[in-house]
Amino acid sequence: MSNLDYVLHLADSCVVLGQRNAEWCGHGPILEEDIAMANNSLDLIGQSRLLYQYAAELRNDGSTEDSLAYFRGPQEFKNYTLLELPHHGALVGYARDNLDYSVTIVRNFLYSSFMALVWEKLQTSKDSRLAAIASKSLKEVRYHLRHAHDWLIRFGDGTQESHDRAQAALNHLMPYTQEFWTDSKFETEAMHSGVGVNTKALKEDWLSIINNTLLEATLQLPPSDGFVTSGKSGYHSEHLSYLLDEMQSLARAHPEGVW
């Protein structure tokens, strides 16, 4: 059953970031970015559906893609903590602040540059279903990376205000990337069975993408140390429950509703 948790980890990461980024729908800083972020979310939620459908088959207990997305609690989600954080600096879960697009762009950049490497490797997974999903997702995440990369350079090498905000977002989010390189039980198992990816082996390539872009963006690489989050093991920040509450409320108010 080790593969099941690994597939859920990938699926949860996609759906949580997809839901977060969709918060920009109707609120984008400019019309083109509003559309870009909606399309980005559409890709991520589409990827999560492929993965949840597969996870439901692996569970073989009557689960469906919907039951996995809408009827599991925060402690059952295995996404990276980085992806559930709101689009602003460090504040408590119930705080409301203006959405900050630099946080969105920096997170998308850090995550999509990582996933471009992960999906590329997963294309040769021993699990052929996962490999097929990886081949599709890779095509999509490359466009996400290109988008985030271009905007990060505009922000960093833009005005003093945009530069400062991008640097602040980077300082805020960078420590959360430590979770990319730690092992959870299901990742270790998936790796040993030839299904999963050894993410530690990707760190050097990832850092080179990050460093090259930051150099062009005139931004400084902040230290990524301190507390290491473990969202993928189910220990989340308080922000995930607020996010899921919104995402799951309709399905839970009308269970098994169809139209």
Next chain:
Amino acid sequence: MSSSQTLEMSESVGEVWRVLDTLTDPEIPVVTLREMGIVRGVELEPNNTVVVVITPTYSGCPAMEQIHDDICTAVKGLGFQVRVRTQLAPAWTTDWMSDIAKEKLRAYGIAAPNRMCSGSSHDVNIVQFMRRPPNAESAVECPRCSSVNTVETSHFGSTACKALYKCLDCQEPFDYFKPY
């Protein structure tokens, strides 16, 4: 199986293909699903059930549900039981689009996708910041005046599969179907 049965089956499959060839992409009604490379095959099971094999485009493309329904309705109209089988691998690519489809896209005002380059994810070409492509091969041709003097105005257009471009010669904005 007798030769008459085989003939019957191939006639049925031909009939199904003919009706599938009338189905167009819900988002781009000038190209058919077959020309787009979405419909990959038709199989006939012994119990007279037709299986239509499709390969989905973008993971989150909302048109896929509509495509599924359109295929079922059309094939049922011929009197067959029908099942749509989604095949993920090999992954759909814009390289599967027929030349006819690309020409139809152009006539419809959408620049057809260039060929997909297969670089690694950290290949500089994939993440390089460039509004104007460095060489003619990756230049995007204006569907209106055929000029390659064009710039990208946004990575994402009206759908996930398209980017927004502008022609600097005729000044017309247009959609570019991105290589996938």
